[in-house]
Amino acid sequence: MAAAGRAGFAARGLIYLLVGVISLQIAFGGDSGGKQADRGGALSELAQRPFGSALLWIVGIALAGMALWRLSQAVFGGAGTDGGKPSKRVMAAGRFVFYAVVSWSVLSYAAGDKGSGSGSSDRRTDDLTATVLGWPGGQWIVGIAGVAVVAAGLYIAARAVMKKFRKHLNTAVMSAKARKVTDFFGVAGGTARGIVFAVAGVFAVVAAVRHQPGKAKGMDDTLRAFRDLPAGPWLLAVIALGLAAFGVFSWCEARWRKL
Numbered sequence: 161m162a163a164a165g166r167a168g169f170a171a172r173g174l175i176y177l178l179v180g181v182i183s184l185q186i187a188f189g190g191d192s193g194g195k196q197a198d199r200g201g202a203l204s205e206l207a208q209r210p211f212g213s214a215l216l217w218i219v220g221i222a223l224a225g226m227a228l229w230r231l232s233q234a235v236f237g238g239a240g241t242d243g244g245k246p247s248k249r250v251m252a253a254g255r256f257v258f259y260a261v262v263s264w265s266v267l268s269y270a271a272g273d274k275g276s277g278s279g280s281s282d283r284r285t286d287d288l289t290a291t292v293l294g295w296p297g298g299q300w301i302v303g304i305a306g307v308a309v310v311a312a313g314l315y316i317a318a319r320a321v322m323k324k325f326r327k328h329l330n331t332a333v334m335s336a337k338a339r340k341v342t343d344f345f346g347v348a349g350g351t352a353r354g355i356v357f358a359v360a361g362v363f364a365v366v367a368a369v370r371h372q373p374g375k376a377k378g379m380d381d382t383l384r385a386f387r388d389l390p391a392g393p394w395l396l397a398v399i400a401l402g403l404a405a406f407g408v409f410s411w412c413e414a415r416w417r418k419l
Contacts, residue, residue, distance in 0.1 A: 167226070168229060169413045170410070171219045175203075176406045177408065178201075178206065179404075180404025181400075184404075187394075187400055199379075206219065216269060216270035217270045226263070229419070231253075233248070240327070240328075281380055282380050286373050286376065289367055290373035293373055309358070316350055316353055319350065330417070342416070352403050353403065360382045
């Protein structure tokens with residue numbers, strides 16, 4: 161399970177690094193040739209590299225490893241004194257479901273289903289929002305979900321700034337330089353990731369208030385929204401570097417995470 165978890169962190173890091181690179185290209189290169197700054201865009205970019213098909217299979221299997229590790233946390237409890245708490249187990253179960261779905265989509269894409277893992281996050285967000293808004297009380301559901309995403313994003317960013325990630329790392333075996341490098345990428349990456357989540361949540365709230373599904377944005381459109389602000393290209397570039405930093409931090413977790 162430890163090996164499966166570390167492989168999953170490595171795969172997650174690669175995806176975030178590619179999203180960061182694509183976002184940086186969008187910041188100063190227009191639409192970047194139609195590339196999507198989200199997981200689907202990262203997988204499409206990976207598929208175009210030498211041995212791309214093999215890399216997709218490796219990433220999909222590694223993410224399946226992450227899902228299995230999260231499942232083991234839900235069943236047996238995680239590392240640390242509080243790893244067996246019911247709240248921790250429930251969170252681990254939720255993450256198991258998330259990574260299982262992501263892994264399945266990546267493996268389906270690797271097997272030839274091009275409409276699976278590389279789908280646009282923006283289109284999926286629009287479709288889901290439109291469906292929920294059509295339900296009785298749909299505006300409230302979307303609005304509450306949006307507020308929850310905003311809160312989650314702010315929580316992620318705050319924990320990154322406070323370096324709460326340290327408690328999950330085996331700092332005793334890390335050199336002083338390794339700790340400093342990991343702190344830098346953890347703070348920069350977690351803060352950028354949290355900001356993106358929070359902004360996406362704001363767009364969901366706007367979609368609920370206006371009853372317009374198109375106002376909700378997936379990761380790609382959320383990142384492009386930064387570019388449309390004053391000094392937008394530079395702001396998006398900072399966010400892009402932050403997402404790439406989170407990718408590197410994920411690699412640090414693959415090496416030093418307590419599992």
